[in-house]
Amino acid sequence: MDGDRQQMKQQILFSSDLDDPAAWAAAVAALRPEIEVVDWRNVTDPASVPFALLWKPPAAGLAAFTGLKGIQSLGAGINQLNLAELPAGVPLARLIDDSLTETMTDYAVAAVYRHYRGFDHFERQTRARLWDYRPARRKGDFPIGVMGLGVLGGAIARQLRDLGFPVSGWSRGPHRIDGVRCHAGTGELPDFLAASRLVVNVLALTPATAGILNAGTFALMPAESFVVNIGRGGHLIEDDLIAAIDAGRIAGATLDVFSTEPLPVEHPIYSRPEILATPHVAGAIAPETAARTVIENFDRALRGDPLLNAVDTARGY
Ligand SMILES: NC(=O)c1ccc[n+]([C@@H]2O[C@H](COP(=O)([O-])OP(=O)(O)OC[C@H]3O[C@@H](n4cnc5c(N)ncnc54)[C@H](OP(=O)(O)O)[C@@H]3O)[C@@H](O)[C@H]2O)c1
Numbered sequence: 001m002d003g004d005r006q007q008m009k010q011q012i013l014f015s016s017d018l019d020d021p022a023a024w025a026a027a028v029a030a031l032r033p034e035i036e037v038v039d040w041r042n043v044t045d046p047a048s049v050p051f052a053l054l055w056k057p058p059a060a061g062l063a064a065f066t067g068l069k070g071i072q073s074l075g076a077g078i079n080q081l082n083l084a085e086l087p088a089g090v091p092l093a094r095l096i097d098d099s100l101t102e103t104m105t106d107y108a109v110a111a112v113y114r115h116y117r118g119f120d121h122f123e124r125q126t127r128a129r130l131w132d133y134r135p136a137r138r139k140g141d142f143p144i145g146v147m148g149l150g151v152l153g154g155a156i157a158r159q160l161r162d163l164g165f166p167v168s169g170w171s172r173g174p175h176r177i178d179g180v181r182c183h184a185g186t187g188e189l190p191d192f193l194a195a196s197r198l199v200v201n202v203l204a205l206t207p208a209t210a211g212i213l214n215a216g217t218f219a220l221m222p223a224e225s226f227v228v229n230i231g232r233g234g235h236l237i238e239d240d241l242i243a244a245i246d247a248g249r250i251a252g253a254t255l256d257v258f259s260t261e262p263l264p265v266e267h268p269i270y271s272r273p274e275i276l277a278t279p280h281v282a283g284a285i286a287p288e289t290a291a292r293t294v295i296e297n298f299d300r301a302l303r304g305d306p307l308l309n310a311v312d313t314a315r316g317y
Pocket residue numbers: 075076077078100104147148149150151152153154170171172173174185202203204205206208209230231232256257280281282283284317
């Protein structure tokens with residue numbers, strides 16, 4: 001009997017070095033007890049598994065999973081998956097959930113206020129036992145530029161607008177957001193940067209956006225500007241940021257993502273007082289809410305229907 005029940009269970013392959021398989025298994029089972037989320041190390045019949053939930057592919061690869069009908073990224077981005085390693089023709093979706101939008105927006109707002117109110121400066125003053133009076137800035141003098149106006153960038157831009165900051169946004173194609181000055185395409189990037197005292201990067205990482213936070217970009221921003229990177233480490237040329245800080249172009253940065261994660265202990269970023277590094281914690285997906293989307297995509301994949309939030313692999317996001 002137990003064996004029969006086991007036979008009837010449908011499996012979702014799970015692979016992540018960051019997320020807890022037990023939490024996802026419980027969240028999915030709470031909604032659909034017949035679906036079992038199985039860590040890749042415990043899969044006994046890979047060819048029978050129809051769906052995968054992946055931050056990164058299993059260390060052993062996906063070649064044995066010949067029956068996959070859909071792949072769900074465990075993040076809003078998909079570049080950590082390395083599209084070339086995924087089985088050809090299997091639809092891929094990114095994960096969108098209110099829990100992620102809320103935590104990413106909170107992080108962006110916290111980082112903006114950290115620089116806007118000079119907490120970065122006063123932290124250094126405190127450690128140096130200095131009492132250095134600086135008048136508070138006014139929001140009107142602190143325009144924010146949001147790079148990326150997708151699900152996350154759009155929410156961040158609206159939240160910062162509602163808090164009273166002048167906000168501009170930049171994306172690939174045109175967007176309209178009330179009260180936000182929207183720019184599109186590389187031709188409009190210089191004007192966008194020139195008007196941004198602080199940029200929050202939340203672009204998708206593609207060949208066109210890799211290394212976009214570089215010396216040329218920093219040179220177009222006003223002197224003593226700030227950089228907040230919550231997109232991907234590949235967006236930022238870290239050496240260029242350090243050089244721009246040394247040159248006084250950039251006054252400080254809050255970074256959540258890095259070219260190598262974990263950031264190696266010998267990395268120069270650790271010894272820069274102007275940079276706050278957080279260990280890729282800006283966004284957090286709650287399995288209890290996001291499990292609904294995963295199950296919806298599981299069902300769609302098995303029916304052969306288009307996945308929710310399907311990735312356009314030609315576009316790269
Ligand atoms: N740090 C963290 O914890 C964390 C957590 C979640 C996500 N992320 C990162 O956040 C990124 C954004 O997520 P999302 O859900 O907002 O993605 P999304 O909805 O796909 O938005 C991506 C944005 O990037 C823009 N873009 C792409 N290529 C561009 C180009 N060549 N030039 C200008 N703009 C370009 C898109 O422009 P269009 O709107 O014109 O298409 C869009 O506005 C993810 O890809 C991921 O890397 C980080």
